[in-house]
Amino acid sequence: MDNASPLSRREALAQAQEALLAWFGAHMRPLPWRRDYDPYRVWISEIMLQQTQMERGVQYFERWMDAFPTLEALAGAPEEEVLKLWEGLGYYARARNLIKAARAVVQERGGAFPASFEELRALPGIGPYTAAAVASIAFQEDVPCIDANVERIIARLLDIDTPVKEKAAQEAIAEAARLLLPRGRAREHNQAMMELGALVCARRPDCPRCPLSPWCLARKRDTAEHRPVKKPGAGPVELVLASGVLLHGGRCFIQKREEDDVWGGLWEFPGGCAEKGERPEKAVVREYLEETGFAVKVLGKYGVLKSTYTNHRITLHFYALAFAGDKPGPAPEAPVLTAASESRWVPVKELAGFAMPSLYRKAADALSGGQWGMLGLLFPKA
Ligand code: SF4
Structure with missing residues (x-):
């Protein structure tokens, strides 16, 4: 981590980790897949919530679990039925990949859900982010999850002033995400980062409510509204x-x-x-x-x-x-x-x-x- 960041000091890092976990314990939303962290339910929620607002995602999730309560039920469902349930979420390749992956797990692994980042990556439709999310949230594997929310938080914590999609910024974010993760607490930490990005360090940051504000460079320098820096050009x-x-x-x-x-x-x-x-x-x-x-x-x-x-x-x-x-x-x-x-x-x-x-x-x-x-x-x- 950059020496300018208060998080470069070991003690400060540990305090920030604890503050974030305590905040999550007090503020986490009661989402249906958080009841038992069943791998199948965590996986479906992660795929479903990409590009979907939480409230809507939860409605789809409940309907999905009524129709396909288990991996086996999904593997045996006709594609037409699955796509119909997915209707309105867009990105239909995701729904088709869910069926393919469920069938692969049932047919090739006897229904045993892959329990590590590497094994999850081998399934259709599971990229690095989803594999990290399922491996950490369902199985407590120590891998950080980096999505747009997490990128935004870290770009602000470190006050990264170059476009976040550039290689150097991506490397700095990946390194910081790895250091921020307290060993053995990946389930809570990764969800805390996601929750913080959704509720506090959103596009318009709410710094006074943020558990990480004592360690945030953008907050200190009053640049939070200008981070992350986007690449210029490319409109819709x-x-x-x-x-x-x-x-x-x-x-x-x-x-x-x-x-x-x-x-x-x-x-x-x-x-x-x-x-x-x-x-x-x-x-x-x-x-x-x-x-x-x-x-x-x-x-x-x-x-x-x-x-x-x-x-x-x-x-x-x-x-x-x-x-x-x-x-x-x-x-x-x-x-x-x-x-x-x-x-x-x-x-x-x-x-x-x-x-x-x-x-x-x-x-x-x-x-x-x-x-x-x-x-x-x-x-x-x-
Ligand atoms: S202090 Fe503000 S900018 Fe920094 S992480 Fe928290 S909400 Fe984001």
Whole structure:
């Protein structure tokens, strides 16, 4: 640790460790996986809480445990059911990796949950952070957990004035995280750091309430609001998507995305990005032709939906569509799928049963709930 930091003195370090643990003992939230620290429950909570607010994460966690209370139950569940339960959390690769990992543990290890950082890292979807979190919280292994919260706390404790993602800053943070961890107390310490980052040393630090303030350089130098330093540049990327629902004989067309896709295994209405200078109503017609071989025409616009995904800001223009030839009657010709593994024609009331990315879920719910005015009448309700 940097000599300027009060934590570079052994005695101060021990005091800071104790102060943090005492604070955690007094302030920790009663979260469901903290009742018994069962490895399966800890693992699910860690995966679920990435990119999700705590309150929402807890609701999903309780629903998940009702449906899949054990590793064996998850390993034996159909993927479709798991994805449906995950719907709304985004990052669906995580849900698919949970199934793969559960099956690997059951089939290759006879159901014995991996109990060390190294063994956990070998499972699908478990990176260094999750392996450290499960190894320390479920098994008390002495490994520090470093996520964005912990990075922020340490960048402030040490008053790191260079971008935190740069190599030198990452090394300093990793070294400090290792030194801060009191041996044999990894479960409490790592959760205390996470909790401190969520409740006190948040984006806007609440230094007067912080158990680490006597040892914090940023607090002393009044720079906490300016730490961590972010890399300059790189703002959000704007994406304009065009999609819509193709109606025929009282049913609508949906397709299932390819497994290796970003939303792999989920259902959607065909569509995609508008090209530079292309109007969304042209883009949706082109996308249908490219993805399904269907020549469609736009009947009207339902609306515009917005969402963010990692550093993308997405605007989805959503339309009512019909076959261009407008031929009523028997089932349409089979689609030629180029971006999906499967397709179906389904009544609108059945859309609720298909797992979809959040923007398409909103569109499907608006269709079935009749929120889109006169155009909603295109859909028979029963
Ligand atoms: S004193 Fe303030 S800046 Fe320092 S760790 Fe605590 S909350 Fe964060």
